[in-house]
Amino acid sequence: MRPGRRGSRPRTRRRPAHEDAVLGMVTAVDRGRYRCLVDAGTPDERAVTAMRARELGRKGVVVGDRVALVGDVSGAPDTLARIVRVEPRTSALRRTADDTDPYERIIVANADQMVIVTALADPEPRPRLIDRCLVAAYDAGMDPLLCLTKADLAAPDPLLEIYAPLGVPYVVTRRGGDLDSLRRHLAGRVSVLVGHSGVGKSTLVNALVPDADRAVSHVNAVTGRGRHTSSSAIALELPGGGWIIDTPGVRSFGLAHVQPESVIEAFDDLAEGAAERCPPHCDHLGEACGLDEWVADGRASRARLDSLRRLLASREGEADR
Ligand SMILES: Nc1nc2c(ncn2[C@@H]2O[C@H](COP(=O)(O)OP(=O)(O)OP(=O)(O)O)[C@@H](O)[C@H]2O)c(=O)[nH]1
Ligand SMILES: [Mg+2]
Structure with a gap:
C-alpha cells in the first residue's frame, strides 16, 4: 500500500480477507495495547495482547468490541497479535466531552444493559446525572438499571419516588448486604457500570467477580468527591455467566449527539x-x-x-x- 497523505486514502478497499483470523472480545485497553479474550468458554480460552493493524484506519477499538485477530494469537508472554477488523456493534455507548463540544467518544461497545450506579450518600445523589445517563442508555438502545448503593448511609425512598413514573428497574445495595438481586439482573448479560467517582462501582465488581482485584478508594471527606480511582474501562466475566464492565467515574455525560x-x-x-x-x-x-x-x-x-x-x-x- 502506498502511504498516501492524510485524508486522501485510495477509495478502493483493498482489505485482505484474513481468513485465518480468530475472533476475540476486547476486555481492556491500555496505551495502544488491547487485551482480547479468545476462545472464551473453551479449554483454549486465553488472553491475547494485540495492537491495531494499519488497515483499521481511524476506526476506534473499545472495550466490548468483537475483533478479528491475526499474527501470533497464542497468548504466550511477550507476543503481540494484530487487530485487523472490528465486527459491527450491537450497541455503542457514546458521550460527548461536553455539550458545546460535539466530538463524540465511544466508551463501550456491545453492552446491552447500563447500570447507573448512584450512592444514596457520600457522594450525594445527583438526579441530573442519572437523567443524563438514562438519556444516553435510551439513545444507545441499552436497558437501564438503577443501582442505588450505600443504603447503610441513607434511605432510597426519595430518589426512587423520582424515578417511579419511568418504570426503571432498580436494586438497592448496602455495605455488608447481599447482592442477589443485582446478580439476577446481571446474569447472562453484558452490563456496563456508569456513575460518578466514589459511588462504589469497583466495590461492586470486586464483590461480584472473586478475583477482580479492582482498586477502590475513599471519598474525600472535604470535597465529597471520589478520586477517580479507576482510570480505564475493563470487562470481567461474571461467575454465573455474562459480563460486567467497570468504567472510570464520570463527572458529566455530554449528550450533544442525542436526538x-x-x-x-x-x-x-x-x-x-x-x-x-x-x-x-x-x-x-x-x-x-x-x-x-x-x-x-x-x-x-x-x-x-x-x-x-x-x-x-x-x-x-x-x-x-
Ligand atoms: N458505606 C458504604 N461505603 C461504600 C459502599 N460501597 C462502596 N463504598 C465505599 O465507597 C468508596 C468508593 O468506592 P469505589 O468502589 O472505589 O468507587 P468507584 O465508583 O469505583 O470510584 P471511581 O473508580 O473513582 O469511579 C470506597 O471507600 C468504598 O469502600 C456501601 O455500600 N456503603
Ligand atoms: Mg472504580
Missing part, C-alpha cells in the same frame, strides 16, 4: 401520541407540542410526560451542575 426521537422511543405510550399529535421535529418542550393534549385525553399519565420532559431538558445546558 429527541431516540429518547421518546423508549416511552411507548408517549411515542404514539407524538406521532399522532406533534408537528414535525417537535422538541416536546414548547407550546406546539401535542403531548399535553394526549395526556388530557387520558392516553398517558401526566407524571410520564413530566419525566420525559425532564429527560429531554437534561440534554440542554451545562453537562452536570
Whole structure:
C-alpha cells in the first residue's frame, strides 16, 4: 500500500480477507495495547495482547468490541497479535466531552444493559446525572438499571419516588448486604457500570467477580468527591455467566449527539401520541407540542410526560451542575 497523505486514502478497499483470523472480545485497553479474550468458554480460552493493524484506519477499538485477530494469537508472554477488523456493534455507548463540544467518544461497545450506579450518600445523589445517563442508555438502545448503593448511609425512598413514573428497574445495595438481586439482573448479560467517582462501582465488581482485584478508594471527606480511582474501562466475566464492565467515574455525560426521537422511543405510550399529535421535529418542550393534549385525553399519565420532559431538558445546558 502506498502511504498516501492524510485524508486522501485510495477509495478502493483493498482489505485482505484474513481468513485465518480468530475472533476475540476486547476486555481492556491500555496505551495502544488491547487485551482480547479468545476462545472464551473453551479449554483454549486465553488472553491475547494485540495492537491495531494499519488497515483499521481511524476506526476506534473499545472495550466490548468483537475483533478479528491475526499474527501470533497464542497468548504466550511477550507476543503481540494484530487487530485487523472490528465486527459491527450491537450497541455503542457514546458521550460527548461536553455539550458545546460535539466530538463524540465511544466508551463501550456491545453492552446491552447500563447500570447507573448512584450512592444514596457520600457522594450525594445527583438526579441530573442519572437523567443524563438514562438519556444516553435510551439513545444507545441499552436497558437501564438503577443501582442505588450505600443504603447503610441513607434511605432510597426519595430518589426512587423520582424515578417511579419511568418504570426503571432498580436494586438497592448496602455495605455488608447481599447482592442477589443485582446478580439476577446481571446474569447472562453484558452490563456496563456508569456513575460518578466514589459511588462504589469497583466495590461492586470486586464483590461480584472473586478475583477482580479492582482498586477502590475513599471519598474525600472535604470535597465529597471520589478520586477517580479507576482510570480505564475493563470487562470481567461474571461467575454465573455474562459480563460486567467497570468504567472510570464520570463527572458529566455530554449528550450533544442525542436526538429527541431516540429518547421518546423508549416511552411507548408517549411515542404514539407524538406521532399522532406533534408537528414535525417537535422538541416536546414548547407550546406546539401535542403531548399535553394526549395526556388530557387520558392516553398517558401526566407524571410520564413530566419525566420525559425532564429527560429531554437534561440534554440542554451545562453537562452536570
Ligand atoms: N458505606 C458504604 N461505603 C461504600 C459502599 N460501597 C462502596 N463504598 C465505599 O465507597 C468508596 C468508593 O468506592 P469505589 O468502589 O472505589 O468507587 P468507584 O465508583 O469505583 O470510584 P471511581 O473508580 O473513582 O469511579 C470506597 O471507600 C468504598 O469502600 C456501601 O455500600 N456503603
Ligand atoms: Mg472504580
